[in-house]
Amino acid sequence: DTAVSQTPKYLVTQMGNDKSIKCEQNLGHDTMYWYKQDSKKFLKIMFSYNNKELIINETVPNRFSPKSPDKAHLNLHINSLELGDSAVYFCASSQTAGSYEQYFGPGTRLTVT
């Protein structure tokens, strides 16, 4: 069984569109994250949720809005997509309260044309 899953794996869309990426974890973790990996492989955190509560919100444009319907799911909605949003987006999860290792999903490659 996949521990952290993301859908879709690939997403190709045009500028100005709105799209969502879904993430689910079956590890029983309380904390989930979104990371962005750019074309140079640089990884940077975007958001983190703990028990459906936003706890980390890095400097990310307001066009990006995370939503956590329950602690096993963390979705990422992106409005008015721009060329610079093209990247691989990774979802991750970890146990609460401490720097436990984070387990990553397979990534979603977003291409904005």
Add this chain to the structure above:
Amino acid sequence: AQKVTQAQTEISVVEKEDVTLDCVYETRDTTYYLFWYKQPPSGELVFLIRRNSFDEQNEISGRYSWNFQKSTSSFNFTITASQVVDSAVYFCALSPGNIKAAGNKLTFGGGTRVLVKP
């Protein structure tokens, strides 16, 4: 602010050679955690190891070993007798160790691409 530097962008070796990946970090925290992740060509991120700042013991797991030196703020990773399947990008990462703060973020280094040739 936390920072992780992986000075080597790419390393190429021939199979069975040893390869050491350097990782230097900066933090003002007295307690923190260090990690290594592997990203093979298929793209997923695979957790390899976690080390807390109070544990400077070196660790060995099969062909992998890690050398943590607090005095030089380094957490280096060695692959012994490399194999083609070790070809990947390897990331070093750092997180604060405040156990009261849930969901500490990982600060990643820029990654080192390892290419193992047959």
